[in-house]
Amino acid sequence: MAFIDLMKEKAKQDVMTIILPESNDKRTLIAAAQVLKEKTADLIMIGKEEKIMDGAHWLEVDLTGLKVVDPDTDPKFDHYAETLFKLREKKGMTLEKAQEILKTDYITYGVMMVKEKDADGLVAGACHATADTLRPALQILKTAPGTELVSGFFIMDVPNCEFGANGTFLFADCGLNQDPTSAELAAIADSSAKSFRALVGEKPIVAMLSHSTKGSAKHALVDKVVEATKIANEKYPQLDLDGELQLDAAIVPSVAKAKAKGSEVAGHANVLIFPNLDCGNIGYKLVQRLAKAEAYGPMLQGIARPVNDLSRGCSAEDIVGVVALTAVQAQMA
Ligand SMILES: CC(C)(COP(=O)(O)OP(=O)(O)OC[C@H]1O[C@@H](n2cnc3c(N)ncnc32)[C@H](O)[C@@H]1OP(=O)(O)O)[C@@H](O)C(=O)NCCC(=O)NCCS
Numbered sequence: 001m002a003f004i005d006l007m008k009e010k011a012k013q014d015v016m017t018i019i020l021p022e023s024n025d026k027r028t029l030i031a032a033a034q035v036l037k038e039k040t041a042d043l044i045m046i047g048k049e050e051k052i053m054d055g056a057h058w059l060e061v062d063l064t065g066l067k068v069v070d071p072d073t074d075p076k077f078d079h080y081a082e083t084l085f086k087l088r089e090k091k092g093m094t095l096e097k098a099q100e101i102l103k104t105d106y107i108t109y110g111v112m113m114v115k116e117k118d119a120d121g122l123v124a125g126a127c128h129a130t131a132d133t134l135r136p137a138l139q140i141l142k143t144a145p146g147t148e149l150v151s152g153f154f155i156m157d158v159p160n161c162e163f164g165a166n167g168t169f170l171f172a173d174c175g176l177n178q179d180p181t182s183a184e185l186a187a188i189a190d191s192s193a194k195s196f197r198a199l200v201g202e203k204p205i206v207a208m209l210s211h212s213t214k215g216s217a218k219h220a221l222v223d224k225v226v227e228a229t230k231i232a233n234e235k236y237p238q239l240d241l242d243g244e245l246q247l248d249a250a251i252v253p254s255v256a257k258a259k260a261k262g263s264e265v266a267g268h269a270n271v272l273i274f275p276n277l278d279c280g281n282i283g284y285k286l287v288q289r290l291a292k293a294e295a296y297g298p299m300l301q302g303i304a305r306p307v308n309d310l311s312r313g314c315s316a317e318d319i320v321g322v323v324a325l326t327a328v329q330a331q332m333a
């Protein structure tokens with residue numbers, strides 16, 4: 001069974017409530033209809049019911065079962081405004097500002113619903129840049145206890161691929177941390193291994209990627225990954241993790257033999273940790289667009305409750321996939 005079909009089956013076993021706040025986005029409406037039909041989640045959209053139903057009618061999709069929350073009439077509006085004000089008061093938030101944000105920013109409204117456990121998770125980003133999608137979640141939900149930082153990953157499902165876990169990989173960080181330090185890279189590796197095990201269900205084999213394999217190049221960029229590998233191996237000795245490795249040495253057994261003899265990770269990696277966001281973001285888009293891989297994300301890991309992002313280049317099918325993965329994360333939260 002394909003990875004995403006397994007996720008959908010899991011999601012159906014204990015149905016979670018997921019918010020899709022971008023009710024003005026056509027792909028989101030199409031995706032919502034499919035999610036409701038496949039019963040992988042109960043859905044809430046934020047906005048004006050009449051407008052959403054008009055959109056659905058025009059797109060000829062069926063949104064029967066959808067719950068719509070309108071901030072203008074929601075009886076919980078005042079509670080959310082008061083809570084947001086209190087949460088962010090030290091950062092200069094006023095009650096008036098909180099009310100204004102919640103009237104106009106549906107993503108923040110949805111994040112407040114997740115915070116207050118009126119929903120189990122949220123997916124947005126089809127028509128908002130990542131910074132605008134994730135900032136409210138980082139500010140309001142914060143990092144999960146026991147986690148050093150929030151990071152962004154993709155599950156990549158590559159067709160006709162013998163590498164990774166039968167073509168399934170986790171790539172991180174592809175969405176959030178722009179220039180992680182060595183310590184942050186090590187923390188991203190640990191979170192990624194946990195996410196891979198939880199979602200893909202296989203043993204994570206983690207490669208710390210670089211343009212160098214085991215000292216083949218010298219540069220401060222390489223030193224950062226060498227240090228990250230050292231920190232990760234000291235801090236998380238239970239992980240199968242190695243670095244610094246080039247991508248071919250990380251996933252292709254024959255290249256690993258030549259470049260990284262003796263490494264048990266090289267040639268077998270299924271969790272790929274990129275040295276910075278340029279590499280991660282460009283790397284996932286290359287694999288998605290040129291190898292025609294399914295790319296689900298950017299998913300967040302290390303956040304207190306499930307909120308996940310999308311690329312503005314996503315399809316309705318991608319949204320359906322990320323909703324299923326979010327529901328599975330919510331089941332485990
Ligand atoms: C997400 C992002 C906007 C946050 O940075 P920012 O707007 O400068 O905001 P700040 O650094 O002030 O962070 C806002 C809050 O989030 C928290 N935060 C930011 N990054 C965090 C992380 N990785 N883990 C945990 N918390 C984080 C901060 O601590 C801060 O909390 P506070 O306001 O309670 O003090 C920034 O990291 C970013 O732009 N990332 C790249 C996104 C992107 O364009 N990706 C490419 C496409 S996917």
Ligand SMILES: CC(=O)OP(=O)(O)O
Nearest residue numbers: 130298310311312313
């Ligand atoms: C993940 C990502 O790159 O998002 P966007 O395409 O919206 O910038």
